[in-house]
């Protein structure tokens with residue numbers, strides 16, 4: 001089926017589209033007609049503009065949203081720093097070795113905010129240049145009357161275990177394993193667990209720009225991720241101007257907190273192009289060869305954050321490896337051995353991955369690997385032997401599986417948490433994978 005059948009049923013309704021200018025109102029008539037900032041907004045609401053790009057960004061990439069809310073978000077006390085021993089800052093160790101991690105822990109007794117740890121990244125959010133890769137794990141919902149926003153960038157969340165019930169200023173999203181969501185820079189949200197089931201997963205944060213759909217080139221006007229399958233919340237508000245709320249904020253990798261006497265989730269209507277959204281990876285229309293050879297994995301790009309400096313070079317691509325048919329003839333079907341100027345961080349939501357079958361100590365669900373800029377990698381010995389000798393009949397691979405990759409043009413550094421503190425790094429990954437490759441060179445007799 002071209003969509004995922006989820007164990008946890010959907011409970012919200014959505015609008016659809018990608019980067020569409022949408023409008024939604026929880027009360028009929030709450031959205032001003034034909035203007036953004038009337039002298040008096042309908043029903044005594046306040047107009048507030050949220051700019052996701054510079055005012056003067058080109059029209060195709062310009063993302064702004066007008067919200068009509070009960071109290072402006074500016075009404076809050078002073079932000080105070082919050083101490084934490086989490087890995088949130090961009091302090092990196094740069095090493096060229098191939099790295100792999102065992103499944104990460106679900107942190108006990110923490111919520112979404114405290115369960116976030118940066119494993120690797122590049123750049124600096126203050127310069128709005130770079131990426132960060134996080135592992136999250138939490139066993140409880142955020143406390144009542146708390147909210148969070150990330151001033152550092154857009155966050156693409158990849159759940160691996162447990163569903164996230166996300167309340168945002170723009171409305172609600174339910175995000176389950178095999179779905180992803182994007183929470184843009186600055187948007188207030190909170191995360192509740194569903195039936196108090198623990199959550200674990202990955203997140204990709206981009207410090208510059210926003211995610212786009214990749215160009216399709218000769219593929220044409222459909223396929224890969226189709227715009228119609230992205231789901232956008234509808235306006236849903238609370239009316240609470242009596243309670244004490246805490247708004248947490250990640251600002252250049254530091255946590256801050258401010259109190260306010262009203263809910264941040266009081267947007268009655270909104271319109272624009274800057275909003276959270278989610279996408280079911282089961283809807284991805286996968287393209288591949290129907291003749292021979294192994295195409296580049298860029299064919300599986302769901303979303304891309306482009307580098308303005310170099311067209312076709314992404315600061316981050318989000319790439320998936322869904323169930324698909326392999327039919328290539330006279331072909332080594334898994335990825336070949338390669339070195340890449342781009343850095344490849346991989347994770348596994350469920351199942352196993354064709355070039356690394358997994359098992360104990362292998363590439364497992366909830367684990368990860370990093371093949372940094374120009375670090376050699378490819379199929380391990382077992383995968384090479386299998387793919388070199390298997391009968392090349394049409395075969396469906398990846399059934400019940402979903403691997404993904406964050407691919408970046410940056411050289412990626414590892415945080416202390418990723419290197420040692422998480423205690424999940426596999427020390428013998430490289431030797432185990434490629435140490436036993438045999439000399440199978442068999443030249444013609446005249447060259448022996």
Ligand SMILES: [Fe+2]
Pocket residue numbers: 335338340344371377
């Ligand atoms: Fe690779």
